[in-house]
Amino acid sequence: MNVLLIGGPGSLTNRMIVKLKKEGHRVSLLTGESYARKGYEKVFETYSFTYDSDSLKEIFESVCPDCILFMGAYDTNFNWNESEREAGRFISAVMNILLSYSVQKNTRFFFLSSDEVFGQGNSEDIKEEDAVWGDSAKTTALIQAEEICRDFSENWGKDVTVLRLDHLYQIPKTIAEAIQNPCASLCMSALKANYISADKENIYSLLYEDDAVEFIYEVMAAKHREYSFYHLSSGDPVSEWQLAQEIKEVLGGHITVLEVKRADSRRRVLSNERFSEEFPSKIRHEREEGVKKIVKYMKKNRAVFVDETEEKLSLGKRMLRQFGWFLKAIFPFLENMVCFIPFFMLNNRTVGSQYFSRLDFYLFYVLLFAIVHGQHQALFSAVLAVCGYLFRQMYTRSGFEVMLDYTTYVWMAQLFILGLVVGYMRDQIRDIRQESAEIQENLNHQLGDIKDINNSNVRVKDVLEQQVVDQKDSIGKIYSITSSLERYMPEEVLFHAVEIVRDLLNCPDVAIYTVHHSGYARMFSATSEQARKLGNSILYQDMTDMYEALKEQRVYINRNLDASYPLMANAIYDNEEIQMILMLWGLPWERMTLGEANRLVVVSYLIQNAVLRANRYLAALEERRYLADTKILEAEAFTSLVQAYYNAKKKNLTECTLLRIECDSATFKRSEEILLDNLRQTDYLGTMDDGKLYVLLSNTVKTEAQIVVNRFMKAGFNSRIIDRIAR
Incomplete structure (x- = not known):
């Protein structure tokens, strides 16, 4: 089975890759980023493309997956600390992926959601058909994504399944993983402060990550599923207070558990009844054992979770990070004002000069900034130039006389018109160049994508050719x-x-x-x-x-x-x-x-x-080649059967022993009844060319055959073991 896994690097993603590879499936990976990322288990082929890439359809056609798994709520490409911004990007990614998937035929699509879509909780175990409720941008985005999946399943006729995972937990490797882990977050609190704040009314069901992987795979491998929504849960409710007590028991008596009453406490336990009825998988990691493993690991690696090594920035760097955008925006204006000073001085020097009096340095100044920075800076430089001109004119005339001089307005109009026109042209040229650069970059990116996809297709073709032509397990x-x-x-x-x-x-x-x-x-x-x-x-x-x-x-x-x-x-x-x-x-x-x-x-x-x-x-x-009215095989049929057993015995494929019964042919029928009562269903009774009566004991060595010989003797028949048969 070809499987396309979509999502960023993470513990759940890597465990799914390992599971799928172990079961003999070919796993391809769409990372969701345009650059190569580390942190993944090895897969058959990796595609480094963003979710909004125009090449998604080509990737799906190249992989030709039987099954697509989108990590969804557990995709590390989305930073939910900035949930308002990420919500729109997440929904857009889901829609783009599903639209690209919609052209595929006979392909199953699985979307991972979480218990968070039931923000209010419920006094009973929550079933798949219960109403969802979002209390944050993330949960609202997950609900919208589920509805999109439902629409593709019901209205588009696509095979789309949503899997809601209930409070995942595993051994954390970093502080970030510990914070997202309900058990590890309580343990980290105990390690830091020697106490745990717990709410008795905050109840949930923990699902170990390895069990979640087994459940997900069970659903993916099924040829037919009754429903399009499933809850994957351990079905073992535990209160935060009880979990804190279990952590305290492992860490020791110096930990104090404080009972608190949180405003958002609730009972949120997903019902796994639908999944359990349809699939045989059972929980393999009991909560008590999982908690012990996590607590012991975090206690052993206390420095990782307690002694945080985050970078301490100086005041200057923090100010630069906070107000850097403002400095970047104001710098052209400061540059404009600084450059105005030498042009103002040059203009004052040339007034009344025999050779340079007709040079307009203010015009040069405005044109310079219009050409370099564009229309906005041209306007600002024109304003400064007008101020400088009026200031210089009032050396010899009053301000009223300057304002009445029409040549002043002609000069100002000339300055603003030239500055704005040149600045506008500069902006247009810059936009055209930028657009051309973006088009070229996009075409180069698509060309690179086509090359990558083609290289992947060539590798897949070579592998398939090798399987068909050379491999010993080819059809x-x-x-x-x-x-x-x-x-x-x-x-x-x-x-x-x-x-x-x-x-x-x-x-x-x-x-x-x-x-x-x-x-x-x-x-x-x-x-x-x-x-x-x-x-x-x-x-x-x-x-x-x-x-x-x-x-x-x-x-x-x-x-x-x-x-x-x-x-x-x-x-x-x-x-x-x-x-x-x-x-x-x-x-x-x-x-x-x-x-x-x-x-x-x-x-x-x-x-x-x-x-x-x-x-x-x-x-x-x-049945058909017996002597008349007996269960004794005729010589030809029995000899052929004995020969087949002896040939197999030489190859060590079976064991058999041949016995010759000492009796006359006239007594065969009477002897048959007694002999068959002492034989198994897999033993054979027949004659050979010498007219004697024989017994073929299948899967019997000589020492075991001696028991049969003794049994026959008690029944009144002498017999002996035959080592060779006549050719």
Whole structure:
């Protein structure tokens, strides 16, 4: 399964990557930032693009995901300390991602929300259909995002699912993680001040992050889901007061718990009833154990959470950070005023000069700032120039005379018109250049995106080509091997099937058990002593975990590493009934994944036809090729069966022993009834070319066969073990 995970780096994101990779899925990552970021687990392909990028559709088409997981409320790309600003960006990101996703076909989309959408709380466990209520910009944004997802699901017909997580907690690595963690925040308070303030009426349910990952994966892996909204919760309510007492118990008696009454105290516990009814996953991390782990870790790393090392800025730097924008805005005006002084002095020097009296330095001054800074500074410099001109004219004339002189207004009009026109042209040229630069940058960015996507497509193509052409687990390779079963005689197919499973799955320990109506499964063949550890016969219905999985036609995976169960098992069915069970033992832990289970299913289906055909043929031999009115196989059928068992025995695929019964052919029918009462269902009675009566004991060594010999002797029949059969 191809999975596209969307979100910033964080503990939950990385745990999801590890889980998906462990289950054999191919994980691609959309980071939400235009630059490469560290802090992620390794994935198949990483796309460093913002959520508003025009390339999202191309990315989705390139990845071609079966499943998309958007971290949503737990996306670290959004800084909710500035919630008003981030709320709009968050909703825009959700909408853009969903619109890009909408062109995909047969792709599932999952959005992670949180318990925060139920701001008011409830006296009962909150169900999925209960009304939401936002008490902050973040919760309002999450509610809007959920509604957008609901609209895409109900009106657009898309497969969109919202998962609300209930009060996540885990072992924190930084102060920022501890603050967001309800358990760690109380523990940090205890470490800092030796007391914890707790409210008995503040009640919630803690969900360990590893359990949340398992729940999320369970929903993602399901082929069909009944609902589009699910609550993922431990279903274990705990008050803040009770949690504080548990922390105090771990830290020691020097911690004091103070009871307080908070204005925002509430009971906010999500109901996991809908999820529990549909999915089998259970809580693996009990709250008490999780609290102990967190408290012990934080106590051991006390310096990280208590001795904060935040940078202490000087007064000057704090002032610069606070008012830097003002200094940046006022600097051109200060520059203008400083430059006005030399031009004012030059203008005064040239008045009455024989050579420079016609030079207008004020005009040069206004044009200079119009060209360099644009229209705004041209206007300000023109005002300063007019003030300087009027001040100089009043050296020899009164202000009233200057105001009555029309040449003054002509000069002022000339100054303002030239300054504003040149400044306007400068602004237009700057805007055109800036727009061109932005277009060029955007085109270069798109070109880079296309190159990145193309390189990713080339890598994916090469990987797929290698799987199809070269890999031993390619479909073509698997089919070519399994189809070789058609070349064997029916008596040999079941023995060679176990070899094929061993070779294709690279597992040295494989066993095949045949199922009987009595509820027992009897070993037919096995590749090693390890594969025979359960014995020749098992009451498979008593192996509850394995039987439940096989009954639902699922592959059983022994995730608890129970020594009394195989590591993986699958059944071969005929008319919806279990006919055989394939058991694998020698698998390393890292290969006990969904991907390996899928390979076992494919191999089982491909060998199923040949195995069932051979099984039915052998059944026909047993039922139709007997001596008249007996259960004794004729010589040809029995000899072929014995030969198949002996060939398998040479390859260490099974054990068998052949006994010859000392009796006349005239007494075969009477002998048959007595002999069959002392044999198992998997043993065979028949004749060979010498006309003697023989018994083939399957999965029986000589020492065990001696018990049967003694049993026959008590019944009045002499028998002996035959080491070789006549060719």
